[in-house]
Amino acid sequence: MDSGAGTAVGEMFDEMPQEKRARIDAGGEDPPESSWAGLHADALGVVLRFLPCLADRARVRAVCRQWRDAARGRGVAPPLPLLVLPRFRFASLTPGGVLSAARRAWMPPGLDAGNACCVGSSDAWVVGAGQAGGECFIVNAFSHEVRRLPHLGTYDCSLRKVALSASPESAPDWIAVAFMIRWSRPELALWRPGMRSWRVCHHALFAGHIDIAFYQGKLYMLWKFTPCLFAFELGDDEHGVTISRMKDCFIEKLLPTTLGSTHELSCNMVEWHGRLLLIIRYYGGYQARHRVKVKVFVMDLSTNPSVLTEIHSFGSDCIFIGSGGCKSFPAGQHGGVEGDLIYFGPDHYNPHDAFVYSMRDGRTGPIFKPLPCVTHASERNLGFPVWLFPKE
Numbered sequence: 001m002d003s004g005a006g007t008a009v010g011e012m013f014d015e016m017p018q019e020k021r022a023r024i025d026a027g028g029e030d031p032p033e034s035s036w037a038g039l040h041a042d043a044l045g046v047v048l049r050f051l052p053c054l055a056d057r058a059r060v061r062a063v064c065r066q067w068r069d070a071a072r073g074r075g076v077a078p079p080l081p082l083l084v085l086p087r088f089r090f091a092s093l094t095p096g097g098v099l100s101a102a103r104r105a106w107m108p109p110g111l112d113a114g115n116a117c118c119v120g121s122s123d124a125w126v127v128g129a130g131q132a133g134g135e136c137f138i139v140n141a142f143s144h145e146v147r148r149l150p151h152l153g154t155y156d157c158s159l160r161k162v163a164l165s166a167s168p169e170s171a172p173d174w175i176a177v178a179f180m181i182r183w184s185r186p187e188l189a190l191w192r193p194g195m196r197s198w199r200v201c202h203h204a205l206f207a208g209h210i211d212i213a214f215y216q217g218k219l220y221m222l223w224k225f226t227p228c229l230f231a232f233e234l235g236d237d238e239h240g241v242t243i244s245r246m247k248d249c250f251i252e253k254l255l256p257t258t259l260g261s262t263h264e265l266s267c268n269m270v271e272w273h274g275r276l277l278l279i280i281r282y283y284g285g286y287q288a289r290h291r292v293k294v295k296v297f298v299m300d301l302s303t304n305p306s307v308l309t310e311i312h313s314f315g316s317d318c319i320f321i322g323s324g325g326c327k328s329f330p331a332g333q334h335g336g337v338e339g340d341l342i343y344f345g346p347d348h349y350n351p352h353d354a355f356v357y358s359m360r361d362g363r364t365g366p367i368f369k370p371l372p373c374v375t376h377a378s379e380r381n382l383g384f385p386v387w388l389f390p391k392e
Contacts, residue, residue, distance in 0.1 A: 036063055041070035052334035054079040054390060055092040055100055072392070077333035081320055082141075082388040083345060084126055088113040090141070090388075095337050097356055099367055108144045111137060117383030119178075120162035120324040124390045125169075127162040127176075127324070129383075138168060138176075141388060145169075149176065150197045152189070157182040160348060161324060165214045175234065175241055177219055179212055186210070188221075188243075195240040203246070205230060209348075211268050213325065215276050219243075220269060227252045227267045227280060231301065249301055251278065254308045266350055269299075270319055270326035276301065278308070279321065279342065281350075292364065294342060294357050313359055314340050323347035324386025343367055345385045 044060070044067060051057050057079055061068040080093040089102040107113040112130060116137075120127035124143075129136045129152075136149035136159070147168050152159065158181040165175040178189040178198065186206040189198035209224035219232040229251045235244035263282040270277050276299045284291030300307040316332025316339035323345065331339045342357045344350070345367075355364045 037066040122164040323384040
C-alpha cells in the first residue's frame with residue numbers, strides 16, 4: 001500500500017482520528033446511536049476470539065464507542081504480532097501466515113518518526129533512534145506514551161539494536177542496553193531511568209555482528225556468525241548501571257560440526273517457556289541463501305559445562321526472529337493458525353531474509369506478498385523491521 005493511504009491520524013489501530021476519538025471519549029461529541037451499539041459485551045468477546053488479526057479487531061473497535069469500550073479487557077488471546085517497518089509503518093500478521101499491507105501509524109507530535117530507525121521492542125513499546133546520534137525514544141504504539149532516552153551524542157554512530165529488560169510500564173527499574181557501532185568500533189551502552197547519559201562499555205569480545213537479550217536477570221550476547229555466547233551480570237555504582245562480571249559459556253564447543261564446516265551461519269537466541277533457545281540458520285554458501293536449514297537447541301546454562309539439547313518442535317507455538325529482538329508466541333490459542341513455525345525478518349546481517357520456516361518438514365515460504373520496499377537500499381539507513389507483540 002502506498003504511504004499516503006495510511007496517513008490519517010490514528011487510523012492504523014482504531015480506524016478513527018486521534019483527536020476525534022479523544023473528543024468522543026470525553027463526551028464532547030456523541031455520534032448517532034448505532035443499531036449495533038446494543039450488542040451484549042459477552043457476545044462481542046466471542047466475536048473477538050475469532051479475530052486473531054489486530055487490524056480486524058481495530059475495525060470492530062471502530063464501529064462505535066460502545067464496542068470500543070466493551071472490547072477492552074475481554075480476556076481474549078493476544079492478537080497476532082505486528083511487524084514495524086521503516087518510517088513506522090505497521091503490517092499485521094494474518095491467520096494465513098503472511099503479512100497484510102503496511103500502513104503508517106500516527107505518532108505523537110515532536111517525534112521525528114519518519115526519519116527514525118526502529119531498533120527494538122518490548123510488548124507494545126517500540127524503541128526509535130534518530131539518525132547519526134540523534135534522539136532516542138520509546139513509544140507505546142497504542143497509548144502513544146513516550147519515554148525519552150539520552151542522545152548518544154556523536155555523529156559517527158550507528159545504533160543497531162536496543163534490548164529492554166522489561167517493558168517500561170511493567171517495572172520501574174527497567175534497563176535498556178544498546179548495541180552500536182561508533183567510530184567503526186562496536187560498543188554496548190547501558191541506561192536505566194534516572195541516569196543522565198548512557199554508560200558506554202568497551203571490550204575486545206564485542207563483535208560487529210551480535211545478538212543481545214535479557215534472560216533470568218542477566219544480559220546475554222551471542223555472536224551472529226560464530227555461535228559464541230557470553231553472559232553479563234549487571235550491577236550499580238555511583239554512575240548508574242554497569243557490567244560487573246562477564247562469563248564465556250563456551251557453547252560453540254558443544255555443537256555438531258556436520259553442517260557448520262561447509263555452510264554460512266546466522267545465530268539468534270530467544271526465550272521459550274522459561275528456556276533459552278539457540279536458533280542457527282545454515283545457508284548453502286553466501287550465494288545460495290535460498291538453501292537454508294534451521295537447527296534449534298535448548299541451552300542449559302546452569303551447569304558447568306553448559307548443555308545443549310536439540311529440539312524439533314515448539315508444539316503449537318511460533319518463534320519470531322527480527323533485528324529488534326526475538327520472541328515466542330502461543331499461536332495455538334487461535335484456531336486455524338498454524339504453529340511450529342519460525343518467522344524470520346530481515347536484519348543488518350541478512351537484509352534479504354523474510355521467510356517462514358516449518359519445524360515439521362523444513363519447508364520455507366514468504367511472509368510478504370509481494371515483498372515490500374523494506375529491503376530497498378533507499379530505506380536501509382532507516383533500519384530494519386522489528387516485531388511487536390500487543391497484549392490485546
